[in-house]
Amino acid sequence: MSESGTTTTDLSAHTTLRLGGPARRIVRAEGGSEVADAVGAADAAGEPVLLVGGGSNLVVADAGFDGTAVLLAGSGISYARRDDDTVVAAVDAGEDWDDVVAATVAEGLGGLECLSGIPGRTGATPVQNVGAYGVEVSDLLVDVDLYDRRSRTVRTHVPASELGLAYRTSVLKGDDGAVVLRVRFALRADGRSAPIRYAELARTLGVVPETRVDPAAAREAVLGLRRGKGMVLDPDDHDTWSAGSFFTNPILAVADAPQVEGLAAWPAGEGRVKLSAAGLIQNAGFARGHAGPGGRVSLSTRHVLALTHRGGGTTGDLLALAREVRDAVATRFGVALRPEPVLVGCTL
Template identity: 80%
Template sequence: MSVSAPTSIDARLSAHTTLRLGGPASRLVTAADADAVVAAVAAADAAGERVLLLGGGSNLVVADAGFDGTAVLLASTGVHTEPRPDGSVVVTVEAGEDWDAVVAATVAQGLGGFECLSGIPGRTGATPVQNVGAYGVEISDLLVDVDLYDRRSGTVREHVPAAELGLGYRTSVLKGRDDAIVLRVRFALSADGLSAPIRYAELARTLGVTAGERVSPAAAREAVLDLRRGKGMVLDAADHDTWSAGSFFTNPILPVADAPQVEGLTAWPAGEGFVKLSAAGLIQQAGFTRGHAGPGGRVALSSRHVLALTHRGGGHTEDLLALAREVRDGVAERFGVTLHPEPVLVGCSL
């Protein structure tokens, strides 16, 4: 039997986001398992209330006015591993599981695939929504299927294949909508004691291997964590550089003919006729430096990574949005390229 924690009224969402920003939700319900998630959402729907799903809050920018509705905090846990005939394994993870804890556990078992996604904050249910990726690996490389609660029909759809989710660069058909809620996720991992092929040049250099080689999952995880710590991208409550929503802007993908020719700017092939540009490179070459301060110094670009917008304490969401607009407009003016936010904006916009 599912049990939900007592409902909190006017609960400040800043306590549930890594930015530590955001006003109150009308009510906050903690859902301890998938059944409780369904029950909480169904009750809110029956009452005509809006619903906001909360996991680790690592990809949310919540308005200062908060959220007029019910916020459902995913606290469902459980990880199950099942071998497959081809020697790989399927790992089934409840949506409320802490993502990096899942990564650490699979790496400790010698399973390969998740290691390059180490150190990413948040809950597992959000990973397919955003098609989370880092250091050459994306969730789409590993995802088998998901179980969804369909709010329109009031039913649970089990084993919805990854192919139906429209997974693309930091997006899916689930992003930006709230009528389909991820309850659990299944991934395919290798069980031969080796990582996924190392594709990302910076990581390959750190590991001392050539692109395409495989290493132990543990070695890859430690290298990734070291790289992320150096960029302020591993959560630390005492470090304001980690009071962020991670990379705030996605790397823009443009037709080759429309891409600005900028000396020294990192770019990657992105399909026939397209190129992906480094958002961080564009920001730097537009004149924004690490630590660039926003309103009152309450927010700033990270002192270690210009792609992260950070809360330095005592700030408001509108401060962060003002800084984001300044960066976006500065890049557009300099290069004619419009950067788009990666986090989900709740009750606010750029």
């Protein structure tokens, strides 16, 4: 464990938005035991704690964070065969997520390939129940190891069934009482991907939905689709200076859903429907590249669901744009859009 600075340190260097003010202190922790020690030490000192992985899902206030920011770094992946069909991959929370996906694909293991190109650290994936292209972490998660800040103990092998995994959420989201230290996934050992369920991906691969393919082929196709939408990090591309999709797709009772011609919608359980947040934003009058204050922030030039930093902006600028979009959708359709990133020291 190392300290990155005992004086004020700017958090913008640690977020993909490149926004955010200073933390009182930044500590780098590698591996589960160091993370638990760093969080425990801050708790004992009565300091607030902010966990920072890849910073891809954080919107940090311009005023910063008056406490200790713990930067997560990984120390490895291990594999154990569970049966003839399944291998369990155990991954440190601080491991870069896309590196993990690439490593499992290189091992010929299927399951994670559709989650390629998502920035951030592995420990955040069960918290957010990360998902893309027809696959969610909940489809593969076996269990997690947690540091319980209330009892100051480590809980191992907490089953996925206890985490309340749902669309882009879990019991861990919004509750800082537990810190993910290690994550385990059940992966396919037969050299084939998860079933390709997302229509756009199936078309790209030239297969019918539910086909299983070479995981490496699926990964390359997903990366290509994400690059085309500005969703693979590139320091020279301002469309990737974002926190990914800023708003979640709203889930409503069918009776409450607005009737909008051409709006994408999916079944979401009995009597409920999930609406396309991007479709609502577009139908509320926003085009790709719509500029916020001073042009320092804007909607992505590739799709309207990402709010991007164009340089020289502030978190205040970003939130002003987010409020403009949220309020327009609420006024036009009576639907409340909710942010997907974690807001630190700020609100919409």
